[in-house]
Amino acid sequence: MAKRSKIDIIIDILNCINEKGKIKPTHLMYKSNLSHIQMKGYLSKLTEKGMIEEYSDKDKKLIGLTKRGASFLNEISRMKEFQETFGL
Amino acid sequence: MLRLILSPEWFLGADIIIDFFSFLVLLTFAIISAKYYSLSKNKKLLYLGLSFFLVGLGELSKIIMNIGLYYDFTIAYNVGRMIITSHVVESIDAVYYIGFFLHRFLIMLGFYFLYYTTKKNKSKSEHLLVLYFIAISAIFTNDMQYLFNITVTIFLVFIFVNYLKIYRKTRAENTKTLATGFFLLLISYIVMSFSRIDSNIYITANLLQLASYIVFLYIIIKIYKHGKKK
Numbered sequence: 275m276a277k278r279s280k281i282d283i284i285i286d287i288l289n290c291i292n293e294k295g296k297i298k299p300t301h302l303m304y305k306s307n308l309s310h311i312q313m314k315g316y317l318s319k320l321t322e323k324g325m326i327e328e329y330s331d332k333d334k335k336l337i338g339l340t341k342r343g344a345s346f347l348n349e350i351s352r353m354k355e356f357q358e359t360f361g362l
Numbered sequence: 363m364l365r366l367i368l369s370p371e372w373f374l375g376a377d378i379i380i381d382f383f384s385f386l387v388l389l390t391f392a393i394i395s396a397k398y399y400s401l402s403k404n405k406k407l408l409y410l411g412l413s414f415f416l417v418g419l420g421e422l423s424k425i426i427m428n429i430g431l432y433y434d435f436t437i438a439y440n441v442g443r444m445i446i447t448s449h450v451v452e453s454i455d456a457v458y459y460i461g462f463f464l465h466r467f468l469i470m471l472g473f474y475f476l477y478y479t480t481k482k483n484k485s486k487s488e489h490l491l492v493l494y495f496i497a498i499s500a501i502f503t504n505d506m507q508y509l510f511n512i513t514v515t516i517f518l519v520f521i522f523v524n525y526l527k528i529y530r531k532t533r534a535e536n537t538k539t540l541a542t543g544f545f546l547l548l549i550s551y552i553v554m555s556f557s558r559i560d561s562n563i564y565i566t567a568n569l570l571q572l573a574s575y576i577v578f579l580y581i582i583i584k585i586y587k588h589g590k591k592k
Contacts, residue, residue, distance in 0.1 A: 359534060
């Protein structure tokens with residue numbers, strides 16, 4: 275399997291969150307195939323950029339997409355389709 | 363120098379509008395490619411954008427020269443003294459020569475780039491060789507427009523076959539549409555090669571060009587709408 279680029283990892287993280295709506299950090303870690311340290315780094319960056327936000331539900335920590343994150347994911351899906359069209 | 367206007371009088375201006383529409387579509391592709399390059403840092407997207415930008419600049423050069431040809435005859439006629447007239451006409455000729463040279467050179471270079479965007483094997487010497495032939499073709503086809511059209515047709519045949527191969531591999535509907543667009547465009551260049559025979563051939567070639575760029579615009583709209591739906 276080819277090594278994922280940073281943008282690929284970010285897409286995987288955002289897709290995992292998008293699929294579930296809101297997701298526990300541990301689940302996200304397993305689903306996106308990352309170590310705890312890697313996960314922490316990406317989550318802090320994505321929070322900083324306003325793409326994800328944390329929610330608390332009965333002592334549970336959950337992560338969800340913001341509007342900005344959802345629109346970024348749309349843009350990425352357009353980019354993928356554009357690349358696929360030209361065989362890039 | 364005698365300049366031959368191929369368009370019938372009633373079609374003058376319509377061909378410029380078609381070229382301008384083509385330019386806008388090409389510019390949109392270039393901007394989208396640049397935007398996605400900044401997101402993904404995929405260099406192929408940068409080259410793709412560059413190739414559309416070059417073809418777009420080529421179209422723009424043609425638009426400017428045609429506007430000059432169709433609507434600006436007065437300069438040569440209104441100057442009083444013969445010597446001045448001669449200088450003015452010569453300088454106008456030089457501008458037209460450079461303008462149409464740029465049109466031919468940028469379009470051929472752009473399509474060459476587009477062809478090589480999806481190719482893996484690239485060598486610098488090969489690029490230099492093709493660049494040399496493109497420059498030679500652009501310089502010497504000034505009075506042989508059909509030769510330029512045939513050269514572009516050859517590039518477009520390679521591009522069309524390339525996207526057809528990609529479609530066979532990926533089965534992506536957009537790639538099939540893209541290949542259709544390039545097929546229409548290459549037919550328009552073939553038809554344009556015979557445009558000196560009859561002005562209706564010139565109109566047909568222009569309409570085919572318009573159809574091909576409508577197909578390209580349709581792809582942009584489809585990708586944009588698809589992303590919105592998700």
